[in-house]
Amino acid sequence: MDAVQKRRVRLVDIAADAGVSRATASLVIRNVPTVAETTRKRVLKSVKRLGYVYHSGAASLRTQQSNAVGLIVSDITNPFFAEASVAIEERLAAANYVTLLGNTSEDRVKEDRVLKTMREFPAQGILICPALERDASGGASALADRLPIVSFARRAPGLDYAGVDNAQGAELAVEHLYQVGYHRIGFIGGNPNSSAGRERLEGYQRALARSGLQFDPLLVIPSAPTRRGGYDSVQRLLQIEDRPTAALCFNDVVALGVVEGIQLAGLKPGEDFGVIGFNNIPDASYGVPSLTTVDTSPRQLGETAAELLLKRIEQPDSPTRTVILQPRLIVRESCRGRT
Amino acid sequence: MDAVQKRRVRLVDIAADAGVSRATASLVIRNVPTVAETTRKRVLKSVKRLGYVYHSGAASLRTQQSNAVGLIVSDITNPFFAEASVAIEERLAAANYVTLLGNTSEDRVKEDRVLKTMREFPAQGILICPALERDASGGASALADRLPIVSFARRAPGLDYAGVDNAQGAELAVEHLYQVGYHRIGFIGGNPNSSAGRERLEGYQRALARSGLQFDPLLVIPSAPTRRGGYDSVQRLLQIEDRPTAALCFNDVVALGVVEGIQLAGLKPGEDFGVIGFNNIPDASYGVPSLTTVDTSPRQLGETAAELLLKRIEQPDSPTRTVILQPRLIVRESCRGRT
DNA sequence: TATCCTTAATAGATCGATCTCATCATGGCA
């Protein structure tokens, strides 16, 4: 079986086989053009013959570049983050980085543990969507001056940030609801412990004010950012005596739950009750009814975040950068107006 | 700004500061108990004073253990894989491994590229859900004898495998549909290029035969494993002249799409038309109607797969292992029977 | 022919940890 304990084939073995020095073999491997064509061919032949496998870990030590970047997500089960993560991974791979994945499940303790592991790895930089309950002392923020870190989707003090203009998005949505005839509008699913939740709530309130509508705290129902969360919350919302006729939802998944909750209550979504979501996930674009939503394009957000990190890795001492993407409203069937 | 180019603090610096050798400092860092208490304290004080950060990359080189494991997923946007990935990441983290993420988007070329990167990293092992279109020559399978690799959810020849008894699950579902009165049953969304698709189709056919139903190829509609896929497919299915009264779906996401498609056609899901999904994702457990589904527990699958990999890393030369989880049917409202 | 360049290849140090093996106290015991 393992009678011949086959040792790893190293560069020095290639060098010996091809009759050159390690340095030359290394040059060939890395496609440095200063090597004579005949030598190059000879080395490559040895590489093939001996079945050499490059060891980037060893190279990392010498070059001081691990080519690894950490991606810390609060919940990759959330379609928004899943999409963003795919984009991030793609962009990083294109830049020749490997992505280290860490899922925190919104747990600060796990977040800190993951940060530590990645820092020690050592990752050359970190992309993080900070877990909820962020108090003043930021686990990630504290590392900002030692390690390139970019936050995305949720702000963290002192870090580069790639996000969406949440307030603006919420305003667009509420204004649209108002225009098509919904005048008592709730807000479902925002979590006040995330900047995204706060910003959307803020936009919601601003738009209400601008439309001359009264803000009613009863109509604001925080919930888990899941379908179930929306489903449950809207039921509560419908029990209020002067009940709302429409709702802005924290995200599309919540909105889908809300749509179902409305149907259960015997109301027609998009007519009796208007619904607008956030993010424009694939599932939003069809269905009965299809979902009017604020497009935050998770893919683009992911790319932007990755881009920011790559820049910061290049220039660790540049001033903090923030990129805010402008959302746009995508009007579909879930808020056609009161009949 | 960077006037004082602050060099990394290394173990040798700690050693010097604490007046011990690197070896001793190393022992302290690793919590090896043979160090005298006074020495340990002295070293730890230096660690804190100088702000030492462990460099596991360097350690990896020496110990020949990178503590990194690759996770290659065909599409992490799919809730099933997202859930499984979370479980995998958690299990691996518990075993002190970092997870390298690779998303292939069902692209074999990208899969091969990712495999190469991870192998060179070098990852100590790989968990992979192979991309579709797998022909005889398996990119991952070919590496099996050089690197611990475990496939999950979809089989790959020659690799350890953690999966679900898909045929059995499909049988349970079809038999249930038959029992509650649906006698013309379609199969939506299976992809014949994945073992999971083939196995479920096989179980579907077996159950039909056992129930004395005729197999009709017209009722089998492959599609993308997305909500949209189910939504579109069921429309096609309903245009068949002798149209089916129920459908087994490749997964819950497809089933959700199917439910919507049925509603659009003016049929009542769960009554006029029975629907059963696969996987039991969180979204299945409520809604109108809630989804009857074959529970394949992605979390458990992920854990099992991770477990298999950890075992193989320990014993690289052990014979190929396969773990098949038994699914169970979760009966909800989407197939209450014909009225 | 002597000198200077250019090109191709190399020797040796280096990245930051861990491992092996040797050394030196120390204390228990005959």
Place this chain on the structure above:
DNA sequence: TGCCATGATGAGATCGATCTATTAAGGATA
């Protein structure tokens, strides 16, 4: 007192690549 087991520490080699500085071999130029 002398011997040995045990505990605590250190010197130097090592993991597998890359970097720096240098050399050797031709070719062109004067």
